Amino acid sequence: MASAPLVAVTGAEGFIGSHLTEALVASGHRVRAMAQYNSFSSYGWLETLAPEVLAEVEIVLGDVRDPGSVRGLVTGAETVYHLAALIAIPYSYQAPHSYVDTNVTGTLNVLEAVRHLEIPRLVHTSTSETYGTAQTVPITEDHPINTQSPYAASKAGGDRLADSYHASFETPVVTLRPFNTFGPRQSMRAVIPTVIGQVASGSREITLGDLRPTRDFTFVADTAQAFIAVGTAPADAVVGRTFNAGTGGEISVGDLVRLIGKVMEADLDVSEDEQRIRPAASEVMRLVADASRLRAATGWAPGHDLEQGLARTVEFFRDPANLARYKTDIYNI
Known part of the structure; x- marks a missing residue:
């Protein structure tokens, strides 16, 4: 009997990466998962996966900023899912060099390894933030790139490298551009866990940034399936x-x-916190996806509506063991 195909995942210890790792194992893959090296020997959210899932996962500590780490990770893999990134927009105002190091140079290292080792498929992760505020809606892949934060600019830089490697070297790369993913294990740097975490901790006075922007929220299990869809579709x-x-x-x-308050059966009083508000010209006011290209190419479609996804996310955060992992009483930059 042939062994299960091996895939490699960067950023596997994170929010989406850990869910993707689970989903890959469920779909019959062996996974070599990179968690960022740290002195605590922490595997991040991978440590919470079920033992039967982890039995199919080889966890390695490394760093996408190091070419040797990346080469060791992807050697022998049929597909590489590149999710490692610095993600927090507010922190990108403070540490833009770090974002270039990880999101641009790290992506370059992945592309070089995939190219020279002739890996059959690379799935590169982009972000809807590269579009900036919607100029036309819904946003198609042909929408202009308009980066309004250092984070978005660094991700767009990685995207352009991926495009260039396909054009220059025929590197078999496909780029997935998720809109706002949410669900269990998400960082408190995102709005949904920020609200749910505050409510689960007993607060009814919620502090947030700008309340006007609109977003297209996708449940994390559906985003994971989108990655697998482009990773396994015909080339x-x-x-x-x-x-x-x-x-x-x-x-x-x-x-x-208001919808979260309904799901959690809580009356919430919301106030704006100035330190949570982006610089005016940096705030992306509207994002809504046109995913018809992905649907036509792979058949992918989301399996959860917003309220269903929120209910599952609330269940996660209401577990005291999960909530204890978070700092709900501070602004997580």
């Missing part, structure tokens, strides 16, 4: 292309808070 359907992953729906932050 001629996806390689060399960029795909949006989103629901096509949008909701304002203010209305989102």
